[in-house]
Structure formats: C-alpha cells, structure tokens
Amino acid sequence: MAVWLDEIVSEERLLLPGHAACAGCGPAINIRHVLGGLAAAKPDSKIVVVIPASCWTIIAGVYPVNAFGVSVHLTPFASAAAEASGIKAALRLRGVEDTTVVVWGGDGSTADIGFAGVSAAAERNEDIVYVLNDNEAYMNTGVQKSGATPEGAWTTTTPAGAPKRGAKKDMARIMAAHGIPYVATLGAGSLPMLKDFRAKVERAALTPGFRFLHVLGGCPPGWRYPTADSTEVIRLAVESRYFPLFEVDDGTWRITFRPKHPVPVRDFLATQGRFAHLSAAEIDTIQAHVDARWELLETL
Amino acid sequence: MIQTLPRGRAVVTGNEAAAYAVLLARVQAIGCYPITPQTLIVERLADLVAGRDDVEYANLESEHSMFGYVIAAARAGVRTFTATSSQGLLYAHEQLHRASRERVPLVVVDVNRAVFAPWSIEPDLTDSMSQRDTGWIQLYCSSAQEVLDSVLCAYRIAETVLLPVMVCEEGFLLSHTSEVVDVPDQETVDAFIPELHSPEEWVLDPGNPRTFSALPGSDDYFTFQRNVATAMDDARGVIATVAAEFTERFGREKVAAIELAGNPDAERAIVAVGVIADSARELLEDDDDLLVVRVHTYRPFPAVEIGAALAHASVVTVIDRAAAFGAFGPLGADVRALGIAATNVVCGLGGAEVTPDTLRWAMDQTSSSVLYVPEGV
Numbered sequence: 214m215a216v217w218l219d220e221i222v223s224e225e226r227l228l229l230p231g232h233a234a235c236a237g238c239g240p241a242i243n244i245r246h247v248l249g250g251l252a253a254a255k256p257d258s259k260i261v262v263v264i265p266a267s268c269w270t271i272i273a274g275v276y277p278v279n280a281f282g283v284s285v286h287l288t289p290f291a292s293a294a295a296e297a298s299g300i301k302a303a304l305r306l307r308g309v310e311d312t313t314v315v316v317w318g319g320d321g322s323t324a325d326i327g328f329a330g331v332s333a334a335a336e337r338n339e340d341i342v343y344v345l346n347d348n349e350a351y352m353n354t355g356v357q358k359s360g361a362t363p364e365g366a367w368t369t370t371t372p373a374g375a376p377k378r379g380a381k382k383d384m385a386r387i388m389a390a391h392g393i394p395y396v397a398t399l400g401a402g403s404l405p406m407l408k409d410f411r412a413k414v415e416r417a418a419l420t421p422g423f424r425f426l427h428v429l430g431g432c433p434p435g436w437r438y439p440t441a442d443s444t445e446v447i448r449l450a451v452e453s454r455y456f457p458l459f460e461v462d463d464g465t466w467r468i469t470f471r472p473k474h475p476v477p478v479r480d481f482l483a484t485q486g487r488f489a490h491l492s493a494a495e496i497d498t499i500q501a502h503v504d505a506r507w508e509l510l511e512t513l
Numbered sequence: 514m515i516q517t518l519p520r521g522r523a524v525v526t527g528n529e530a531a532a533y534a535v536l537l538a539r540v541q542a543i544g545c546y547p548i549t550p551q552t553l554i555v556e557r558l559a560d561l562v563a564g565r566d567d568v569e570y571a572n573l574e575s576e577h578s579m580f581g582y583v584i585a586a587a588r589a590g591v592r593t594f595t596a597t598s599s600q601g602l603l604y605a606h607e608q609l610h611r612a613s614r615e616r617v618p619l620v621v622v623d624v625n626r627a628v629f630a631p632w633s634i635e636p637d638l639t640d641s642m643s644q645r646d647t648g649w650i651q652l653y654c655s656s657a658q659e660v661l662d663s664v665l666c667a668y669r670i671a672e673t674v675l676l677p678v679m680v681c682e683e684g685f686l687l688s689h690t691s692e693v694v695d696v697p698d699q700e701t702v703d704a705f706i707p708e709l710h711s712p713e714e715w716v717l718d719p720g721n722p723r724t725f726s727a728l729p730g731s732d733d734y735f736t737f738q739r740n741v742a743t744a745m746d747d748a749r750g751v752i753a754t755v756a757a758e759f760t761e762r763f764g765r766e767k768v769a770a771i772e773l774a775g776n777p778d779a780e781r782a783i784v785a786v787g788v789i790a791d792s793a794r795e796l797l798e799d800d801d802d803l804l805v806v807r808v809h810t811y812r813p814f815p816a817v818e819i820g821a822a823l824a825h826a827s828v829v830t831v832i833d834r835a836a837a838f839g840a841f842g843p844l845g846a847d848v849r850a851l852g853i854a855a856t857n858v859v860c861g862l863g864g865a866e867v868t869p870d871t872l873r874w875a876m877d878q879t880s881s882s883v884l885y886v887p888e889g890v
Contacts, residue, residue: 289611306591307591333573
C-alpha cells in the first residue's frame with residue numbers, strides 16, 4: 214500500500230529554513246521529524262530542546278539569529294541529561310506542566326562523555342525525551358571515532374590502516390536494560406520507515422517518564438557519500454539489518470520494521486567511502502555480526 | 514520523623530549552619546552528590562525537605578552533572594543550591610566558568626578540602642582558590658555563624674548582580690565543629706530575601722522560544738565577557754550594601770569585604786582568610802604592634818579596602834593555605850599586586866597544623882619569593 218508524505222507530515226517546521234547544517238545532513242531531516250512529531254502528538258504542549266556541544270551549537274544559528282521555533286538550552290558536552298532534568302524540575306515548580314523537555318545529543322555526548330549522565334537520568338526515570346542523534350563519530354570536530362562508530366569504519370583517528378575494532382556500542386539495548394518506559398530505534402530511509410519513525414515519536418510523546426529514541430542519521434562528509442544519498446543510505450542501513458528498527462515498550466520488545474527483501478550488509482557498506490578499505494573477509498565478519506544481532510533481537 | 518529547624522541560639526556545625534540557611538532562604542531545587550567533608554550539608558537538607566512538593570531534590574551521578582542541574586534549574590527560573598568539596602569542585606570546573614558567563618545566580622557551599630594527590634580529606638583552600646578566575650564571587654568564612662549569615666547574604670548578592678556565589682568553609686575545622694549559632698526566624702529571613710524574580714529576558718520560558726548561550730561572533734563574545742567583569746565590579750557595592758542591611762535586620766555584624774583586628778596603626782600586619790585569620794587574632798593578646806586583616810570576600814578582590822588597611826604597615830605577611838606552584842600563593846599574589854612588598858608564606862596544606870608559633874615564624878621572615886613553611890615549624 215502506498216504511503217504519502219502529506220499523510221505523515223502536516224505540521225509547521227520547528228527547525229527553520231536557513232539553518233546552518235551541511236547539505237544532505239541526515240540529522241537535520243531527523244530533528245524536523247522528532248520535533249514535528251512531538252508537536253503533532255501534543256499540540257497544546259510546548260517544547261524545550263537541550264543540546265550539548267555538537268554540530269547543533271552551530272546549526273542552531275549564530276547569535277542573535279536562531280534557527281529553532283522552540284526554546285533551546287545549550288550545554289557542555291557531558292551534562293545534557295542532568296540539565297534537562299533541572300529544567301523539567303524548575304518548570305514543575307513553576308507550575309508549567311505542559312512542556313516536553315527533549316535532549317538532542319550526539320553519539321559522542323551520549324555513548325561516550327555524557328554516558329554516565331544519560332544512565333543516571335534513566336535510573337531516576339526523569340520525565341524527559343532523550344534523543345540519541347547518532348551519526349557514528351565526532352563529526353563537528355572532523356570525523357573522529359566515538360563509542361558508536363561501527364566495526365571496520367574509517368575515521369580520522371581510526372585510519373584505513375587501523376580501522377575501528379570491536380562493535381558499535383549498543384545504546385538502545387543498554388538503555389532498555391535500565392527498565393525505562395520506552396526505547397526505540399528510528400531511521401528515516403523511506404516513507405514506510407518514516408511512518409514507523411513518526412509512530413515512535415508519537416508513542417514517546419504520550420509516554421511519561423524517561424524515553425530514549427536512538428535515531429540514525431547519515432553524515433555525507435563523515436561517512437563519505439554524495440549529499441543527495443542521505444535517505445538512501447539509511448534505507449540500506451535498515452534493509453540490510455545493519456540498523457534494525459525496534460522498540461521496547463514497557464519492557465516488551467518488538468521489531469517494528471521487517472525488511473521484505475533484506476539486502477546483504479555489503480550493499481550498505483558500499484555506499485560509503487568510510488568502508489572502502491574493507492576486504493571481502495572483513496565484510497563477511499561484519500555480516501556475521503549483523504546476522505547474530507538480528508537473531509538475538511528476534512529472541513528478546 | 515519530620516525534621517525541623519532549630520530556633521534561636523543552637524549548637525550546630527558549620528555544615529548544619531549552611532543547610533539551615535539554605536532552607537531559610539526558601540531554596541527550590543537542590544542538586545546533591547556526596548563528598549567528604551561536605552556530605553552532611555546535603556544529608557541534612559534531604560531530611561529537611563523530604564516529602565515537600567515545593568522543593569525538588571535530585572541525586573546526580575557526578576558534580577559535573579550536579580552543577581549542570583542547578584545551572585539549568587536556575588536558567589528556568591528557580592532558586593537553587595548545591596554543595597561540594599575538593600575533587601568535586603575540580604570535577605565541575607568547566608561548569609564554574611560557564612555558570613558565571615551564563616549569569617545564573619547560583620549559591621554553592623564549598624567545604625574546603627585538600628586536593629589529590631596524594632589523598633587527603635583535611636582542610637586546604639587550594640580547591641576553591643584555584644577557581645578564583647572562574648567569575649564566581651567567593652566568600653571565606655571563619656565561624657559557623659558566618660557560614661549561615663554568608664549563605665543568606667549570598668542569595669541576595671547573586672540574585673542582584675546575576676553572578677554565582679561560592680561560600681567557603683574549611684573542612685572539619687568549621688564543617689564538623691559545633692558552635693553556638695543564632696538561627697534566625699523565617700519571618701526575618703523572608704523580609705531580607707525577597708521571592709526570586711529574575712529578569713524576564715534571563716529566564717527560559719517555553720512559551721517564548723529563544724536560544725540561550727548561542728554561538729556569537731568574536732565581538733559579541735567579548736562583550737559577554739566584559740559584562741561579567743562589570744558585574745563582578747558592581748558586586749563590590751552590592752556586597753557592602755547587603756552586609757549593612759543584614760547587620761541592621763539581624764542585629765549582629767556582617768563582614769562585607771574584610772575584617773580588621775588589632776592595632777590599625779601597627780608597623781606589622783598579617784593578612785589571611787578563614788580559620789587561620791582567626792588563629793592570628795590570638796597573637797594580639799601579647800602584641801599591640803600588629804594588625805590582623807581577615808579577607809572575607811576574596812572575589813571580587815577588595816583591593817581598595819586591603820590597600821587602605823595596610824597603608825600604615827611596613828612589614829606585611831600574607832598567609833596562604835593554598836598552593837599555586839611556581840608562583841606566589843593566591844592571596845600573596847593578589848596583595849603583592851597592590852604594590853605591597855609582602856612576604857608570602859604558605860602553610861596548613863592538607864590540614865597541617867597552623868599554630869600561633871607557625872604564624873610568628875612566618876612574620877619573622879622577609880622574602881621576595883614565596884615560602885613554604887619548613888618541617889618542624
């Protein structure tokens with residue numbers, strides 16, 4: 214059955230035209246649907262976005278120009294989750310209940326330097342939406358390896374001669390292990406995937422407590438692919454099962470998007486220069502890890 | 514058990530005095546993370562606010578997050594408190610620079626403790642004095658009463674000049690030592706500290722979308738830094754006014770910048786902060802040619818007041834209980850920057866005992882470079 218964009222997206226943009234993101238920025242597409250989805254799900258509610266150090270301190274606009282249609286609180290690299298907690302607490306004390314406080318934190322902030330803070334906010338079950346804006350490396354500083362960089366990837370600190378060893382940190386499963394009300398993985402690689410994406414944002418909007426959304430977004434200069442391919446790259450990430458779309462709703466695991474025609478992971482890897490150095494044997498190893506993770510997911 | 518505040522004269526420690534002052538100031542959001550010797554402050558506050566829905570009390574996972582929590586809560590318009598010591602303050606260092614530049618009116622108590630390595634939980638001012646350039650107002654106390662009074666004044670000062678205030682008390686010597694303290698009643702404090710009304714444009718309002726601390730161009734960045742320097746200068750007058758008003762309302766003297774004891778026309782003067790300055794007063798019992806200058810407000814540095822106090826002295830000794838390796842101690846450097854050829858002696862690090870004899874030895878020295886008290890003194 215056909216899916217039409219205007220059935221999914223009707224709200225006004227909360228990341229305004231003229232923002233400073235690169236051409237083809239995957240996260241710029243994603244934040245539009247995160248904020249838009251939250252606004253659509255709770256039209257009477259306001260949104261405050263908490264953003265740690267990242268590309269988004271620039272994309273938000275050079276003072277006094279502002280690229281957001283919502284309030285933005287910028288923080289140091291490691292304290293976004295704690296600061297979202299502080300804002301939520303203050304708004305509660307002031308009787309401002311109709312506000313969704315959202316963290317938009319990169320993978321460096323979330324999986325590395327701010328990891329303890331994210332875990333602690335989840336453990337306290339703070340009433341916030343934490344979005345992991347994952348582009349799989351420190352992109353703002355020029356593509357350095359993070360805890361979310363995938364196995365085998367080139368970055369400037371894991372060069373092709375010594376690429377990233379070991380698995381990408383599995384943040385969705387780690388956060389699910391905290392027993393929080395809602396965890397989901399999201400990728401906007403096609404209209405059906407966008408429908409899944411928006412349904413998860415809506416679910417998060419309407420669920421109280423700590424909600425964790427892991428959103429994958431492509432970075433053309435960091436992943437080394439043409440700027441027009443951001444959607445296609447994410448489509449292949451999902452259809453190759455490299456990035457499975459699932460949710461953990463009140464402890465119940467569910468794969469929400471099953472590729473009808475799964476493709477081998479090499480089809481995803483081949484779209485990006487960051488994997489160009491990989492041998493056939495290395496790609497086979499990555500495929501085996503992707504398959505094993507999918508099989509594990511099926512059992513959860 | 515419902516915990517209540519003591520009323521009137523009570524025997525309390527410096528840490529209890531801090532907790533009671535915070536509660537009397539009608540704090541709204543408290544961030545906590547344990548560290549010796551601070552912990553008793555947040556423990557006591559936890560008991561005092563348990564079950565109250567008009568106070569948010571958050572257990573954070575680090576001091577970095579704890580400072581982030583109170584900065585964000587203050588940005589969103591409520592009165593906050595947190596406390597720390599030593600490693601905790603250093604772990605939050607990035608947030609200290611940021612809090613003053615964001616102009617959030619935090620009040621924090623630092624219970625001074627030595628800095629690792631090696632491990633020590635003993636009193637030492639290196640933790641807070643090494644943060645002197647972060648844009649915080651710093652008030653150093655020498656009694657539990659002064660801790661209580663300074664915390665109350667700190668809220669007035671912070672919320673007037675929109676800068677964070679750090680109230681410092683030496684670990685154990687003040688934090689865990691009981692004294693008779695006058696705990697004021699709520700009505701008197703309410704009359705002294707009005708409800709928090711931060712300027713509208715400073716408060717995060719979800720209904721009025723704006724970005725806070727957005728990336729500026731260099732000229733705008735410079736302007737924001739200059740504004741912090743100006744606010745720090747404005748704080749001098751505010752600290753004096755608030756102390757004078759406190760003295761009048763509460764009926765006991767509140768020190769503003771510095772406190773003098775002894776002979777104002779003496780040839781010799783000793784300059785110190787906190788408990789050591791209090792110890793120096795003991796020298797006055799048999800020495801009428803001595804002036805003791807106790808520095809209470811260390812930032813903004815009271816250059817005019819100290820310069821005037823030392824105008825008659827020809828021999829000036831500055832005592833630091835803080836290390837600043839490769840240079841004069843923090844207080845020594847500041848006093849010498851006034852053009853006073855003071856001898857700067859560092860003592861008492863890691864709780865090393867500072868007796869009247871230590872201070873007599875210090876005053877017998879003449880040196881143009883910093884001296885660390887040698888073994889056996």
